[in-house]
Amino acid sequence: MYGFISSSYGFWLGFSSFCFKANLRARAEWEDISTMLSTDLEIRLAALEAEVALLKRLLPTVSETPWWKKIIGTFADDPAYEEAMQFGQEYRQSLKPLAEEASESSNVSL
Template sequence: MPETKIEERLAALELEVAALKRKLPPLEPVIQPWWEINVGTFADDPAFEEAMELGRRYRKSS
């Protein structure tokens, strides 16, 4: 493939990426880690407790 063809394709891609970036809102800094936001999501959830118990049993069976 001729080098000019690759360069043209790359330039077109760069323009497209720049256009997409302009459409997105600016990223806000993460104030709180994702895991802190999700802590307690499954509190008092019987399905979660069952999944944890099944995991414990599986690990002990090995």
């Protein structure tokens, strides 16, 4: 009876040693994979940071003055601008009768 206990104890001792070694191997492999992943991630992050830096250099700097304030007065006393404004106004006026007719036809009682 005691022989069985001692032999089973030996088995469990060997098995636990095997599990411990397997755990160490798995942990070492995971550390290798983790190191490779973090290295790959660091390389990709560095590439992205370089790309963002390049894009920032290519973008124009934002000025304090809004664009529309910079062009105020550009067309002052320009006959072509006045003519374009006149054409635009005439076009908008020509659309009003069509809009009124459409609203009247939609209000017809059945």
